[in-house]
Amino acid sequence: MENRYTRRKQPELVRRSLLEHAARLAVEQGLTAVTVQAVSDAAGVTKGGLAHHFPTKQALIDAVFHEILDALDRELDERIKADPDLYGAFTRAYLESVFDIGPEAKGGPWATLSVSMLTDPSLRALWAQWFLARIQRHSATDDDVKLVAVRLAADGVWLADLSSIPILKRAELRSYLIRETRTNTEQTKPQSAST
């Protein structure tokens, strides 16, 4: 009658471990590989243990998704804060956070996002909601068509990275896109926020 319950209880650690391993599995082996058994095993607990933290599988996935959105929010805010220029700051932050992760960083938030997002319509809606809120928040500085185009291109990059499609001239593309965020399309006013 060995004692199997020698584990030191650290609910927070276990919870985080579950979330992380769930995300990792999703990215590395697809969402179908994210079974409660696999996640539990990876995190070093049993299915019952997982069930205690997340009553249902969907709850676990939702938690992962929210966690990622929060992290993304923080990262974007940081970059925006560090940007001396106001005009297009959000777009640049968005762009850079995509580019800097790169195609090899499979564990990054973007990869996880996409995989779970495009598969599950409910998560798609959540993503749309997050995105719209964010856009609206920066409507004053990031509303130009040119900037919209840049952000969409960023999405394209992220998609290409995920699909393992090599982007030729990646560095050149990056600097080109960033340059696009500096120049204003509207010819009526010369430059709105250049100082």
Added chain:
Amino acid sequence: MENRYTRRKQPELVRRSLLEHAARLAVEQGLTAVTVQAVSDAAGVTKGGLAHHFPTKQALIDAVFHEILDALDRELDERIKADPDLYGAFTRAYLESVFDIGPEAKGGPWATLSVSMLTDPSLRALWAQWFLARIQRHSATDDDVKLVAVRLAADGVWLADLSSIPILKRAELRSYLIRETRTNTEQTKPQSAST
């Protein structure tokens, strides 16, 4: 003892119906919802009927994927052929085929592509292969960084459409992006095709 074999046999129609409903289900309810049972029911046949056309589920999915890639190929070739301008013709075709489908056409090729692509690594590879081949084929006319950016933005557009994220100034964005495909980045020549 009703006769359940009242269906008029039209194998081609049934086959197409199966493919279409499989694609629709994938987009609307995620790939997990595309089970042989669900697809069969939606198409008005039984699992056995499906099994006759597609021996395995993977065969069905592959067929959907290939069907879409072929249709896409045809559409792109048509648009390119109709374009009087050579430079950036592929990029314009790509762009227009994304824009013209619109956000409401959920059954469109792009949406289906993405959903199935990102979940299944083998399909991802297939897509990458198709895309690279296509790019290489147009390397002479569509290699500029500016054009790469436009194509990536197009990818962003269909991603947004899929996520039901409204794109403000859609028409303006479209004409802006198309305009971008006309002007050459290389400053050595002044303007290649401005009429």
Added chain:
DNA sequence: CCAAAGATACCGGATGAATGGTATCTTTCG
């Protein structure tokens, strides 16, 4: 201070619903 009592964290097998696949039967069409 400390031990009982309850709450929280975790275990692990049982269960039942889906699912993909297969084998066999019936009907329709050429």
Added chain:
DNA sequence: CGAAAGATACCATTCATCCGGTATCTTTGG
């Protein structure tokens, strides 16, 4: 008739969830 088209029944497996049990932590009463 014979082969194609489709229906029905059945199997093996996987998976999420449930649930009774056990260990550790926290509170509380003395």
